[in-house]
Amino acid sequence: MPDRRLTHAVTDRDGTLLLKAGTRLTRQVMEASASRQAGAMATCRLLDYRQVRSDLLSFFAVPPYDLIFQEAHRQETLLEIAGDVVLPEPVLESLYHFREWDFYTYRHTLLVFALSILIARELIDDRDALLQEVMAGPTHDIGKLCVPLEILTKETPLTEAQHAHLRHHALAGYVLLSRYFRDPGILAAEVARDHHERRDGSGYPLGISIDNQMIDIIMVSDVYDALISPRPYRPVSYDNRTALEELTRQAEAGTISETVARILVALNRRAQPHFSQCVVSTERRGTPPSKNVYGLIDADD
Ligand SMILES: [Fe+2]
């Protein structure tokens, strides 16, 4: 097991300390932390939780996402799959916490989840396998609960220390989801831990090369949403064309999955071509927004 050590403490939504800064996340530590939850695990369907369904529908209507999500048949299929996703209540409460305190993260989480469903269904035929995979989408950033709000909502570039604290969300999410699902081996925990790693080993927290289908899907959806959505520190976001060009560039560089990037490009075409038939241009015609700080803080949603 690679040596993973917490740079900061992991606390739950109420601020209760779960693991101290400096803790090494060994198998024993993860298993002990997961088994400390007592009683039956209360769960609820994500889309039936408070206003999640209507929020999701309202996000679909906003450009450029309307191009991907507004087509009736596609939206119907997406909602049908999303409707089967059931999560432990502490996970749902944590997601909803962001609705109140950091709306960007809340919206981002749901949109990455929705994108991941459309992408995953191009790659996975078996319905049960698909459901197991997409369950890992809405929780990928849950570790942000352990990052101070003043860092998450800061309107200017982060300092190195703040950036390190933000990076902590990957391992914090791994700990929280292992605990809430009572299973350190669950895919959702793995996705939270590794979604900022990159295929060429250029990511974090460990800088290891990752080869996992669902992590590839979340990675690409995550970068795409980070580029096209308004962010606290960047009121002007990438236009859709430039964002897709940036994804294509990263795929060519071997940082993210080429297949997944291609699927996302195909989802953005009005003619809805199958991704294998979609011609991806390597021409660069878009321009990143002015005052662009993407790269300085590496799309750290
Ligand atoms: Fe993240």
Ligand SMILES: [Fe+2]
């Ligand atoms: Fe994210």
